Every structure is written in structure tokens, then in C-alpha cells.
Amino acid sequence: MQLQNVLSQSISQALQALFSISVDASQIALQPTRKEFAGTFTFVTFPYTKQVGKGPEQIGQALGEYLKENTTEVKNFNVVKGFLNLEIEEKEWLRLFRGLMQDENYGQGEPSGRNVMVEYSSPNTNKPLHLGHLRNNFLGYATAEILKANGHEVMKVNLVNDRGIHICKSMLAYEKFGNGETPESSGIKGDHLVGKYYVLFDKAYKEQVEELVAQGMDKEEAKKKAPLMLEAQDMLLKWEQDDEAVVDLWKQMNSWVYAGFDQTYRNIGVDFDKFYYESQTYTLGKERVEEGLQKEVFFKKPDGSVWVDLTGEGLDEKLLLRADGTSVYITQDLGTAELKYNDFPYDQSVYVVADEQNYHFQVLQATLKKLGKPYAEGIYHLSYGMVDLPSGKMKSREGTVVDADELVQEMIDTARQQTEELGKIEGFTEEQAKELYHTLAMGALKYFLLKVDPKKRMLFNPQESIDFRGNTGPFIQYSHARISAILRKAGEMGITVDVSAFDKVENLHETEQEVIVQLVNYPAVVKEAGNLFAPSVIANYGYELAKAYNRFYQEVSIFNETDEQARNFRIALSAMVARFIRHSMSLLGIEVPERM
């Protein structure tokens, strides 16, 4: 049983025995004791003063004495105002530590029998990934890993937005200005090459609009009448009619983009179990719309467009299909939802999508409920805040977008520079050094983007993101590298530690106990992170654990310890911290080096 549960139960019994009031153990909450007081757990007595008819301090005192007497785990107590602080026997901490040392799966939840799908990344095929996508990718990957650690069966999917007018824009620009350029001929990565033409389109299009305005045309009209826009729309129509030339070009350019994305995904260490393509799901969406019409939960307006009335749900009417029968954004989502559920009958379907689409997902879920779909209930929009720059919002049109590939490369350069400055690569081969820079760069970047609560909008400060000190990924990685050095040395000395190697240890240094408290708490942290879909909870834990260990490392010597048992225990403690750092960071997609 968990230590907290033991204590809750004891307190429940004590309340009964001392004051004849019955409070269920599950109702008794313990909180961590503040640093300035002795103890690990604190019980607040204020809520019971009325029932008991005594002052908070009296109650605390009486409870404390009872617990010290009757509960073996309780070593001592102190009462400050209405707060009963409980100190736990060192033997108990050691017992718990031995327990987790022997449990290979400590932190891994029991199989839950639940299927959870996580959709993330979901890029457009007309431009390369940027900083915002990185937050999405890291969040999606980490959330999926955390859900696995909670015992769920998880499927990661990527819904690629590969159709629509925006794709046609880059295709058109390529046709006009491309001169047959390819990634091979130009040496430009596929997604960047296509993105280049998307930008070119926008530039040329703007010039046309300005020209028309200069000729006296209204700006709104000019935007619609600009020849390039008309051509793009024409191309979309041809695409939908399966025009061979257009479809061939589309396939070719998309294949370049996919090659580029694939490279980026591998570089940043994210993966997917399955890809969906909107070009393949939007027709299914139309079937769902038809179904809704038949069930009379959707309706047709006189012009032939199809709508759903969600005013009863506190939302508005929403268009599902245009009068000309072509689909809109939500149409394909209706189809994709069904397809997903057929592929993987899920209990929950998580969509990692920015919070600008909050309304969209309310509409999607409400619409599927109207259709009576059993899977509507399981839809969960993991809504995350946008990433801002010190200069403000990222705007592709103003060229303030931070490109993902460039950013990663800059991080790698920084890692190399800092490592070289500190002279930390003695004995590294060129290959090992390169690997280390990548590990550090990705650790810094991922940690920086994941440590903030996903729901919150966040600021990406380039200066801070490349800092490897303080609350950062490399700080945690460094702690792991230092432990690795200790374990290497222990290995060289022929020391192997199992639980019997320190069975005579009875006393703990304060910092040792703090480390154990952190270790013991890990499963609860994994659970909380899973329940909240919040990788930030894991990130904060990793930081706290590393900090607790570094304090220990500073204050307690391992190899100068003359008591062999104590030395063995400290090596074992270090090994466990390394294991938990490795595990928790792996949930975030962060690797930890042996040396740095």
C-alpha cells in the first residue's frame, strides 16, 4: 500500500479512537510539509475543529501522539498552529527504496484496457514546419508516451492536410516560375522548396492586387479578381476533377514535401503509427453529411447548402457542405473521425491542435453527437496555446516565422560551441561528439517547449532557449551524465549493488531522504500528467528530481565514504535517480547522455 494511504488510514482510525468521529480514509488528504518544518507529510486539522469541539492545535497534538504510538511508519511529529507535520521512519524510506529498486516497472501503470488515439503534427503540405509545429509535435509525442505509461493502448496518427486552395497556390507558382527545379537540382529540402513557391505566389499575387487597385478597382474585388487567384481556383477545380496533369504535379510536389517532413520528423525524434490524408477522407465526410440529412439532424437551405443547427447547444448554425457540393474544413473531419474509429475503436481520441480551433472542436463534437455517433463522447481537444516571439506573434506574411529545421540547426551549433568552450569533449570521437550535440540541442528545445503548461500561451525567447543552465533540459541531462560517471567508476572498482549490499543501512542523510521522497512519488506524477494531458508535469518532476540529486551530490561523498554499506546505498540511490531521469525524460522524447 502507498505510504500516504497508510497514513490516511491511521489518521482516520485515530479520529475515530480519540474523538469518535468517522472520516473515511479517502477523505483525508495529506500535503507535503513545507521546507522550514520537520516532516514529510502534513495533515491540516482546521476542518475538524467543529466536529471535535477542540482547538486545531489540541487536535494536532493528540493525533500526533496517537500516530507516533500506533503507526510504525511515523517516527515523530510536530504541531504548528493547525498543521500536524509527520516525520517518517528512515527504515520506512529504505524499505520503499528497496521496493522500487526491485520493481522494474515502477512508474509504468497497469494495463487499463483503454484505447487512446492521439493525432498530432497534422501539417499542411505547402510549407515547411515552424516553431508552432514543434510545440505541437513535442506535445503530441510526449502525451502519447505518457498515456502509454498510464497503461493505455495508444495509437499515434498524423492527419496530413494535402488538399485545398493553399496547395494549389504553390503548385501554380511552381508551374509559372519553377523552370523544372527539383530538390535534387537545387539542393533545397523538398518542403522548403515547395514553401518557396508558396511565398512566390503570395508575392506575385499581391503585386497583381496592387496593380488592379491602382487601376481603380476596389481592394476586396481585386483580391478576388486577380488573375493568379482565378488560376489557382481553376486549378483546384481541375484537381477535384482528377485532371491528369494537375494531379501529377500535385503528387510530385507532395512527394517532395513528404521526403522533407520525413527527414525533419526523424531529426526531431517523433513518429506515427499511421498517416491519414485529407485527400482520402473528405469524400467520407460527405457521406456523413448525407447520413445527417437522412436522419434529419442536418438541413438544407434553399440554395442547396447543408447546415447543422447547434443553437440548442449554445453554438451557432454551421455550414457542412457548400451549395455546389464541395466540402469545407469540417466536412473531412466528420469523415476522418469515423475512419479513425473504424481503424482503432478508441475510448478516447485526442486532437493536439492549437487553441485557435477551440470553437471548431466544440462544433465537431456536437455535430457527431447529433449524428448519434458513439465515438463522439471520446473526442478530446488537447488545446494548446500559441508560441509568441519577443517581437510578438509569428506571422508568415511578415517573415517572422521561426523555421523548425533552422532552429534545430542553431541549437546544435550552440550545443557544440558551449561544449567546446567548457572543454567537455575530451576522448570523444567525432561521431560521439556529433551525437552529443544533437542530444543536447533537442533536449534543450524539447524541454523549453514542454515545461510550460500546454494550455498556456508561451513566449519563445531565443536567448533563454539556448541557455543550458538552470531549469533546462541540459541541466537534467547533466545530472544524468554525472551519475553515469559514478556508476562507471563503481563498475571499474568491481562494485555491484543490489538490495542486499546495503541492508545494514539505517540512517539517512537529509538529502538522501529527499531524493527517495521524489523517487517514490514518480508513479503519482505519471498518473497526474496522464490525467491532465500535461507533459509539463513530467518536465517539472524531472527538474525537481535532478535538483534534489544535485543537492545530495554536493553534500554527500560517495567514494570517500568509509562505511561500505553507506557507499553501496549511495551508489544504488544514484543508479535509481539515473533510471528515473532516463524514464521521465523518455516520456518527453528527451534522450540523456552518459557523458557531457
Added chain:
RNA sequence: GGUCUCGUAGCUCAGCUGGAUAGAGCAACUGCCUUCUAAGCAGUAGGUCUUUGGUUCGAAUCCAAACGGGAUCACCA
């Protein structure tokens, strides 16, 4: 304008279902490498938790309003 969301140290962020004197990191200042990696550790300074009411033994946390950011309310995706 309707709906949603955020407002904590100079900056970036923690603060779990209400609990003690609100915590970290960065930036500033001071110590600690002849000892297991100083990418570390310890310390100093820094706060009217936007404001005002309410709920209660107790509010950064819950409720309401105001002020200030942001998102959304597209036959864009």
C-alpha cells in the same frame, strides 16, 4: 458586440481537488573546484498574486463584476 481564455518577482514560468511566512530559473550581488563532471551547490536582494466585492476558520486558487492582453464567432484551413 456574443462566447471562451489568460493576468503571480525586472523577464520566463511553477503553485495539485482552497491551507502555514507565495516558489523556481534567468538577470544582479556574495561565497564554494588539491575530493565522484562548477552545464553544479549554497546564500543576498527582488511580491499589494491586475483591481474590487463575495463565499469561509482560511483565497493566488472558488464565485461575481471591472480593467487589461489573446482567441473565436468564414461558403479559410
